[in-house]
Amino acid sequence: MMDVALESTASEAVVAAPPAAPSALRERARSVTRAVARTVLPPLLGLAVFLAAWSLVAASIETSIGAVPGPRAVWDAAGALVEEHARERTKAVEFEARQAERKEAFLREQPGEPWIERQYAGKPTYLDQIVTSLKTVFAGFVLASLVAVPLGILCGSIPLVQSALGPFIQIFRPVSPLAWLPIVMILVSALYTPEEAWFEKSFVSSAITVALCSLWPALINTSLGVASVDRDHLNVARVLRLGWWTKVTKIIVPSALPLIFTGLRLSLGVGWMVLIAAEMLSQNPGLGKFVWDMFQNGSSQTLSMILVAVFTIGFIGCLLDRAMVALERLVTYGGAGAR
Amino acid sequence: MSEADRYLECWQLAKSYPAPAGTAVIVEGFDLTVREGEFVCLIGHSGCGKSTVLSMVAGLTEPSAGGIVLAGREIAGPGPDRGVVFQAPCLLAWMTALANVRLGVDEVFADRPVAERVEIAAQALYRVGLHDALDKRPGELSAGMRQRVGIARAFALSPKMLLLDEPFGMLDQLTRMELQEVLIDVWQREGITALMVTHDVDEALFLADRVAMMTSGPAARVGAILEVPFPRPRSRRDVLDHPDYYALRESLIGFLEEQAHPPADQHAA
Numbered sequence: 001m002m003d004v005a006l007e008s009t010a011s012e013a014v015v016a017a018p019p020a021a022p023s024a025l026r027e028r029a030r031s032v033t034r035a036v037a038r039t040v041l042p043p044l045l046g047l048a049v050f051l052a053a054w055s056l057v058a059a060s061i062e063t064s065i066g067a068v069p070g071p072r073a074v075w076d077a078a079g080a081l082v083e084e085h086a087r088e089r090t091k092a093v094e095f096e097a098r099q100a101e102r103k104e105a106f107l108r109e110q111p112g113e114p115w116i117e118r119q120y121a122g123k124p125t126y127l128d129q130i131v132t133s134l135k136t137v138f139a140g141f142v143l144a145s146l147v148a149v150p151l152g153i154l155c156g157s158i159p160l161v162q163s164a165l166g167p168f169i170q171i172f173r174p175v176s177p178l179a180w181l182p183i184v185m186i187l188v189s190a191l192y193t194p195e196e197a198w199f200e201k202s203f204v205s206s207a208i209t210v211a212l213c214s215l216w217p218a219l220i221n222t223s224l225g226v227a228s229v230d231r232d233h234l235n236v237a238r239v240l241r242l243g244w245w246t247k248v249t250k251i252i253v254p255s256a257l258p259l260i261f262t263g264l265r266l267s268l269g270v271g272w273m274v275l276i277a278a279e280m281l282s283q284n285p286g287l288g289k290f291v292w293d294m295f296q297n298g299s300s301q302t303l304s305m306i307l308v309a310v311f312t313i314g315f316i317g318c319l320l321d322r323a324m325v326a327l328e329r330l331v332t333y334g335g336a337g338a339r
Numbered sequence: 340m341s342e343a344d345r346y347l348e349c350w351q352l353a354k355s356y357p358a359p360a361g362t363a364v365i366v367e368g369f370d371l372t373v374r375e376g377e378f379v380c381l382i383g384h385s386g387c388g389k390s391t392v393l394s395m396v397a398g399l400t401e402p403s404a405g406g407i408v409l410a411g412r413e414i415a416g417p418g419p420d421r422g423v424v425f426q427a428p429c430l431l432a433w434m435t436a437l438a439n440v441r442l443g444v445d446e447v448f449a450d451r452p453v454a455e456r457v458e459i460a461a462q463a464l465y466r467v468g469l470h471d472a473l474d475k476r477p478g479e480l481s482a483g484m485r486q487r488v489g490i491a492r493a494f495a496l497s498p499k500m501l502l503l504d505e506p507f508g509m510l511d512q513l514t515r516m517e518l519q520e521v522l523i524d525v526w527q528r529e530g531i532t533a534l535m536v537t538h539d540v541d542e543a544l545f546l547a548d549r550v551a552m553m554t555s556g557p558a559a560r561v562g563a564i565l566e567v568p569f570p571r572p573r574s575r576r577d578v579l580d581h582p583d584y585y586a587l588r589e590s591l592i593g594f595l596e597e598q599a600h601p602p603a604d605q606h607a608a
Contacts, residue, residue: 232429235399238417240443240496250442254433332433 069304074311077304085125095120124285130312133286136203137275137320140210141268148215148267149260152222157252162223173216177209177274181281184208202284209278214271221263225256261328268324272317287313346375346532347396347500351405354391365391367558369405371551378526378533380543382591383553384598389536392553393504396534397423410499419447422493424503428485430477430492436464437473440492447496463495464488466528467521483514487521494525501526503535507542516575519545527572540591544569545578550591555598563594 051071058068069077103115124132155162185205192204199207229252237247253260279288287309294305352369355362366388373379381389394400396407398417407414409421417423430439440460448456464473467487477485486506493501506522507515523546526533537543543550547567554562565587569578578584 230429232425232427233431235423235425236429236431236442238399239397239419239421239423240446241417241419242442242446246442246446250434251431254431 063303065298065302066300069307073304074307077301078308078311081126081305081308085127088122088125091122092120095122126290126308129286129290130316132203132284133275133279133288134316136206136279136284136286137210137268137271139203139207140275141214141271143207143211144215144267144271145218145264147211148218148263149222152219152260152263153226153248153252153256155219155223156226156229156256157248162227169216169219172212173220175213177213177277178281180212181205181209181278184212185282200284202279202282205282206275206278206284206286206288209282210271210275213274214267217266217270218260218263221266222256222260225259225263226252228259229255257332258328261324261332265321265324265328268320269317272313272320276313343375345372345408346377346410347371347373347534348408349392349396349405350408352392352395352402352407353404354388354395354400355403364558365556366395366560367404368560371561373532373534375532376530377548378523378535378546380547380550381534381536381553382538382540382543382550382595383559384555384595385538387553387556387598388559389553390504393502393534393536396500397421397502399423419443419496420499422496422498422501424486424489424493424501424506426505426508428477428489430485430488432477435474435476436469436480436488436491437461439477439488440464440495443492443496460491460495463491466494466525467491481514483510483518486510486518490518490522490525494529494531497529499532501531501533501535503533505536505538507539508537515539515542522546523573540588540595543567543591544584544587545573545575552591552594562598565591 055070055072058070061068099118103117106113106115151165155165185201188201188205188208192201233251233255234247237251242250275286276288276291278284279286280292281288283289283292291306291309294302294309349369349371352371353364353367355364355367357363369392371379371381371392381392383389391400395402396409396414398414398421414421430436431442434442437457437460440463441456444456444460444463448459451459461473464470464487467490469484469487469491472480472484472488477488480488486509489506493503503522507518510518519542525531535546544567550565550567551561552563552565553559567587568583569581
């Protein structure tokens with residue numbers, strides 16, 4: 001607020017001085033600076049205050065594994081993680097090169113013999129873990145959407161289904177991922193025994209747990225959106241004698257789309273939150289496992305590493321949300337009131 | 340009376356809803372017969388039940404008693420043989436004008452090739468003067484243009500009847516007059532039978548062959564029917580200059596005023 005006030009008085013002073021300059025241009029420049037002051041300055045100010053407070057507080061707390069890291073230490077830790085990733089990558093590339101060499105030599109000496117390819121067995125780096133987490137949450141989210149949206153459409157359009165499923169939704173919705181996970185893990189162990197596993201069991205359990213927890217917002221919002229489709233639009237469908245499928249695809253889904261997307265957005269948010277807990281317990285090699293491993297090894301780096309993870313999780317969660325908003329804008333109609 | 344004279348026949352139509360204090364009777368003993376190709380306006384005070392009657396003819400509301408016969412067949416539920424124009428155009432905002440019209444066309448003319456169905460929809464839009472708006476979405480159209488699409492959507496299906504529920508109620512006076520011309524043009528060219536609900540006396544006199552005046556509810560019915568003798572095709576000028584115009588207008592308004600303020604003896608009864 002302060003900044004904006006100062007800014008405007010300053011620019012008014014400028015306006016008063018040279019009266020000959022083209023006023024439109026000046027007006028524009030003024031509005032731009034004002035807009036910048038309004039949108040950029042407050043977050044920067046907030047960030048500065050936050051970093052200062054963090055540094056102060058961090059310096060004054062001593063834990064069993066050393067001092068609480070300040071912003072600087074966390075930044076360095078993040079840099080170290082990225083560096084480690086680069087190092088691992090070079091090692092992997094070198095390994096592949098050596099293997100190719102050996103393979104060539106082997107085939108030259110013993111032609112026709114089967115060559116056994118070896119996988120590089122380096123440990124996953126922080127960036128690999130982020131990718132794993134993203135894959136897992138995506139799998140769970142897709143699974144949840146595939147169940148929630150059709151079910152929500154059924155719920156919203158057929159009152160009987162709504163009243164039949166209502167109690168289940170009410171009861172299962174508030175269940176924590178930590179309660180689902182053991183059940184899911186046991187069931188996955190029992191049922192997921194393919195000859196050639198495409199996915200790790202830990203991945204499947206985490207994804208299913210994410211799906212189970214992120215199902216509900218999409219389901220509830222979809223059914224709400226479908227149930228509140230404009231009566232007039234449904235009358236149009238009745239007058240035109242549209243078939244059920246045409247009615248659903250041409251009228252119900254498009255008009256419920258904004259709420260369906262709101263639901264999906266909430267679902268993705270919940271899914272991302274749940275994922276970290278699920279990975280911690282199921283040892284799916286993602287961000288959750290990273291946090292858990294850091295906590296277990298209790299080194300002087302622990303806290304700064306976990307803080308890096310916290311920021312990463314927050315940042316990615318925010319990005320996912322933004323991506324959903326962008327997708328919604330792309331898919332839903334302009335929203336012009338056209339009754 | 341021949342079949343054509345009784346194209347639409349509403350017989351002892353009634354609609355009542357259960358209400359906290361007994362039953363709310365909206366319409367009762369409603370009789371109306373419409374000839375083939377005729378334009379009939381249903382006029383009455385707002386809330387008297389004229390839209391309920393239209394909704395029953397459209398098949399959107401189930402009558403509590405009585406029956407409706409259209410072209411020799413009793414009406415059961417809504418169908419594309421009756422094109423309905425709602426008060427709000429109710430276009431689907433995520434579709435172009437053409438797609439909105441095609442929605443019904445594709446359903447009714449499902450056996451025709453796509454090109455022909457597009458042609459039917461496009462022709463309907465041309466007919467209401469929307470040559471340049473085929474690919475526009477409702478959000479890009481003015482209120483009047485949207486209602487033109489609504490009219491096109493209704494008659495593109497070649498229905499037996501056009502049912503219009505105060506279609507111009509939400510438009511300004513100039514647009515309304517413009518659309519009245521569009522409507523009468525379409526009606527005349529297609530030779531379609533039309534039943535329109537309105538509360539605008541001048542609109543009814545300009546458009547209708549007959550005006551059915553409804554008594555005020557509860558238990559509304561047709562109180563009187565007014566023949567409108569103006570020759571067709573009508574121009575607004577000719578209608579206004581017609582020697583009977585003000586007499587007819589007077590009798591319509593007189594009826595409506597009487598319904599609003601019933602004489603003392605009728606009130607007591």
